[in-house]
Amino acid sequence: MNVSLNDEQRAWHEKARKFAHEEIRPLSLKRDRVADPRETFDWEIIRKGSKLGFRTAVVAKEWGGHGIDFVTQALVISALAKADSAIAKTFSQCWKWSHLIAAFCTPDQKERFLKPFLADDTYLLGHAGTEPNAGSDHRLPPEDDPRSGWRLKAERDGDEWVLNGEKCFIANGAVGKLFFVDARTNPNVSIHEGGTEFLVPIDVPGLRVGKVFNKSGWRFYQNAELIFENVRLPHANIVGKVNGAYKTRGGRFGDLELSANAVGVCDAAVEMAMQHVRTRWPAARYFADNQTIQLQLSEMHMLTEALRSFVMRVAAENDDKLATHSSFNNILLMNFATDVIQRVTRLNMDVHGSAGVTAMDARVDKLVRDAVIWTHLAGDSVQRMKAVRRMKLS
């Protein structure tokens, strides 16, 4: 076992830390406090980050990307998320679907979509799965019921497919240029057997962006409705095979991505709490005399380091192509991250509010609001049941 980083990993980590501190952090609270959810986004930070390689970091080198490994991905995400969780996620959302392109897209699809993605600093990727009546909770039992899951319909018409329906909460929905869209190509069987994934450019006729959701946390991140009215796509835009959506997922990256992001939020909370006890009262009496605060800080450090260890282990496992590792670790990691981020951001609030407060530091409040997203974004308890069901079935 070797836990040291190589020079390339270290360099990316340093680059991410610098960008996060100098560019993202000064922007973070300002964007968070914009009331209109359509106006929270900022293209300038995306352009700047893209030029440094954060948008295209995981695209393979032979295609013109940077091909960073999972360990580096985890380091970069947590470093960016320390300054702003939602801005970090906007970049890593592109990685999630870069992984999928690498694994499943044909050379023609790569030519048509990967090249423009690489060339344009404002080209963002997204995935459209969730619908008003089909989110992560379509995994609630019985998940193989044909009535569960997506209802967005795709029907074949010669060499084309016609898509009709609605997606909601779609990440990068209002800002993305290309979406991986899950559609139902056979409504009589479960989505495992009757779902197909399509590559959908945002400017295709019949597709429009509806509401941008106004969330309490992750306000920068654009979750939107996508509405499909007779959207016509060539057969060549199918990812993998017809009725094969469930075999063309983005791998295990999603759980690692969110957990690494949680590490960054926890790092921010720990740093804030330590800074607060150092400066809140002169001569640090507040800290020196108070076991309550000491125990809270100790727990914050302990949980954050435990989460970091788990994240880095899973990242290293994903890089280790020779060994076979349990895929459950990714799901369990995500569940653990959800618990840790809630607890650590809450403890930071307790440290700041320990003497009773009339005004709360806006960044402390933001970290708690961002953390709450974890229990809502992927169906927390559903996720937990999924891990166990897979263990039982395997």
Next chain:
Amino acid sequence: MDLHLTAEQTEFRETVRDFVAREIKPIVQHPDRLQDFARKLPLELVDQAAQMGMRTLALSEEAGGAGADHLTCCVVMEELGAGDPDIAATLAQTSMLSHILFDRMMTPAQRGRFLPRFVAEDRHHLAFVLGNGNGEVQWGYHRPREAPGGEMTAVRHGDEWVVSGIADFVANAPIAELFAVQVKTDQAGPGAGVLLVPRAAPGLTVDEMNGGAGTSEEAPMMGWRHGTGGKVVLGDCRVPLDHLLGAQAQSPLTRDAALIPGGMLQSAAINLGIGRAAFEAAVDYAKLRKQGGRQIIEHQAIGTKMADMAIKLEAARNMIWKAAWAADHPDAGADLSLPGVPLQVMAKIFVSEVVHEVTEDAAECFGAMGVMLDLPLAKHVHDALVFVHSGVSNSVAKFRIAEAVAGYRQPAPAGA
């Protein structure tokens, strides 16, 4: 032992519940208002509630109020809190202070001067001003603590008091017509007292605290209390000599502001109301929403959450009602019917912890919709979080319980 509510209490409860459903919820839970970062206290609703008697709930009937005891106040405040904690906190503060000031502290002459206007005007609110003190004060544990609010002074000049000092956050300050200001005096009685300062007194200024703040990198703070509040500055503020209260007797207000009798309990009741509103919304939704061919309440993972929420809310209400009953029956401690523990402080801590958990569980039942600002759930979660840290924070409140358990007695603060 009798757990029946009186006919009057159930009637109050039904009236307020109906008012909340008909008048408060449609306004405070409107998506436009929920999404407004700088939302203001809905004063028209506060006025309506005042007309129904909620501003003068605890004021004695002789003085023109409803003469409600602690338990009744808690029953009413739970209902109002379920509607809107800002409206509830504003009314609770005025109601509680009206009882303490008019019924218990004022001389007949003072009552004659201040009471008629207070009773007649629906928008006549009250505030209690405690000067800024040393922030470390509350953190003392098993050692003497300074009296808080030490920076507000009153000096006698001829037939007036000249009051000076700053209080950074005063509940109700932006709308208060009468301020009860705790001062250190050079002459009056034991050296401390409470002065009545009308809003129009020269030298009194109020800066409303802006709840929508928080974008400044230098001072990124945001308002973190319920109701309305602000900074009160008294600069050579002059009031007549006979505005002094509680100079001779022990004033119920000279203690820690958050421990004003009944104040902590009413806050806990408002807090409970938030939990109940979140829980009821979750139950309704879980019966409506279908996944996997069944209402989600039929899924174990949701059903057990509902059970946990119901247990926590019931336990929380028991804590509040028992502490309120104890406050209404001071003799129950003497005859050993109740243990000699700080029931109010215990209730405050317990209620704020479990209600916060309840709101998070309730929001989770809504999936992604649980974090959307145009629905009430995200507001319930945030409102509940505020209670964990407002007033006496839970960390500090636990010190008081631990001291009580250990039998530690705080020496009288120097100069009090």
